[in-house]
Amino acid sequence: MNATAAPKERRWEAPYAEAELDAVVRVPGSKSMTARALILAALASGPSTIRRPLIARDTLLMVEGLRSIGVAVDTGDDDAWVVTPPRRSLRAVDSQSAFKGGTEVDCGLAGTVMRFLPPVAALADGPVGFDGDPHARKRPNDGVIKALRDLGVAIEDGGRMALPFTVNATGNVKGGELEVDASKTSQLVSALLMAAPRFENGLDLRHVGDRPVPSRPYLDMVVHMMRQAGADVDDSEPNRWRVAPGELQGREWVIEPDLQNAAPFLIAAAAVGGRVTVEGWPTETTQAGDKIRDLLVQLGSRVEWSRGGLTVVGSPSVLPVELDLADAAELTPTLAALFGVNKGPFTIRGVAHIRGHETDRVSALVTELRKIGADVDEFEDGFRVNSGGRTTGTWATYADHRMAHAGAVAGLVIPGLVLDDVACVSKTWPDFAEVWERAVRGDA
Template identity: 45%
Template sequence: MAGNTASTWAAPVASGALDASVGVPGSKSITNRAYVLAALSAAPTLVRKPLDSRDARLMLGALTSLGGSWEQAGENVLVQPLVPEGTEPGAVALGNAGTVARFTPALAGLGSKPVVFDGDEAIRRRPIAPLLRALRELGVDIEDDGRGAPPFTVRGHGGIGGGKVELDSSASSQFLSALLLAAPSFESGVTVRLVGGTPPSEPHIAMTLDLLRRFGASPERQGTEFHVPGAQLSCPDYTVEPDLSTAAPFVAAAAVAGGTVRIEGWPQRTTQPGDWLRSLMTELGQGAELTADGLKVTGTGEIRGATLDLHEVGELTPVVAAMLCFADGPSVISGVAHLRGHETDRLAALATELSSFGARVTDTEDGLRITPAPLHGGVFHTYDDHRLVMAAAVLGLRVPGVEVENPGTVGKTFPGFTETWESMLG
């Protein structure tokens, strides 16, 4: 995987209005869900145009450790069904991939050997206890010494009974998605009743349900209760959409620098939360037109201050916050308290870094208050968080001297980001 390996990256300044077409890689969220369902299917699945990034490769590595296999077929990946074999202990490397940490423990319960799950130091701080608790109630044997976090061991006993369970998914919708994705392979399927508050990012739940249907499952939803019966999955051929959250900095670029940026392949219909960017651009006084070829964003270089509830689209917060530093007045972002448990405490990190460049940004209990002020250059620390690299790039469009620390961390979702960004600017 290519990517910027320098210790810092000088974020380029836009020399004038933009006029560019940009292609972004496949959706991370869809890619890793598709890989899990392909591994649980009865026959091989050709996953077309998947994301090739650290998180995606960690997922493929996890599936291999659990008895699956895959092979590259050009830009596509052929995923073979899981064939759990042997009783020798195994290990799954999580890196800092939330989808891998949340989606694969149930799969280990389908096998017959102990599997240790561990990864980067950061993944040990990311919430997972409610999911482990629910899996135990469904019959999965998990040892974590009471930590409720990696490292933990799943001891497979050849299958999972399933049944009914209550789940607190308020810290991450991935807890719910993890149970629903694995449910077709449970003997009794699963019925999940949500407790403890509304999960963030409803679009990601809709995405999970949509993929389950595409692979032949029959998920049902009644308000806060979800049911997925046992089923034999099959989807011989599946194509991954471009990642609309990864497209966010390019959409924002048109607004910040002015001009036109075309995002190739933007789907006409999608469950991805990033599709919300189209309505955001309109709200901020920009143009966003969905065409047969993708999304055409026309920016004015003048951005309205806004009050935004980003509960359903929290992963867009870093880029949106950077963009609002150039607004014509104060802005408030709310509904994203769960970002404190992402790759880093994103709210604290954004408040610290954006303020260090001159903006007046404070983190609140569930968001950010942003008051634009004259900005200056400096080092933008990224905290091993790919979305912060993207936020820094947006800031650098109009601020000379933005040096982005550890740009290579963007390889989590877009290994070629810095090259594509520079190409957009000509």
């Protein structure tokens, strides 16, 4: 099977927890770090090695996209990918299905590909077309398209401001001053910053939206990684980033475990009790998923560090809370599932931007929670679970890996809950369902 192809749907009965959990889990590498390392390595002046990369559909789509513009990526060793930029300039490499003399990039349903790659493609020589899964065409990408046009890059999109579109690259971007509204996604800022050292005049980027940039830890991550690669980045002023033109250095990147993928396992301990350890949890990190530690303590569980990683000793009596998850919105689905099977009240606010993720996650979560019998009020930027429910049935995943994770959490306490499609987890962790089953059975 082609690992970058859209997965075939697979129904899955989420395992019911007959007893408290006792599991040790190793999660794959961070998608966010792997994606950023690939981009920075592609723009560097020499080869880079990415150790313990995430091997999943999103990152493999990124690899194929980089190959299509002349970057050599050797993925022969699962533990160490080698990225070698072209000696001269990036170029639109003719593919088997030649695209107007250029190339095509399949974005799948990956926001990182549809947002991070266009600014890089703008530095190539020749047209680069972007398209993806049907759901991807609904994801907002007006920010990247407008920003590149404001920088003088010609883009054909048929007026959609979304996929599909073509970047008619000429091999050069002048850069300079640029204003954007990044209130829908921090990926817009990350995308522009990473390409900026290769712009002729660098970039002086300002966020001018009425709302703040969401998921700010991801901006800390990209600035930190850019500096590791030798970029001159000044983020001392709020909502402004100045990147000087210059070379990025090839280097070794060591990818941390993906804390967003780890979160459902820790939340599982809070759902049914017991102990769950995630191996290799970093003591210092810029990953937004690290916030789950504090949240679980707030909900009444205990968090312990050990030599092997991070352990949560769960308390199924979850305490009512009101949370602002603007900086860690990816945690919303699995926390929502935890709240959806408990007494409440629980409130999550500050997550309006997740309406533009793989699906409208706020609407999808409210719909699925109501199906299991929860009493839920929906807001523009979140929802309140007044009281939970435990009605079995089918949990829809909306081709969204985080919705599948949420269904798995709900299934711990709802016997016979069936996910209509668990294959969507291939986006960031193809083996999630099998690892989850072992953890619930006590084999992990």
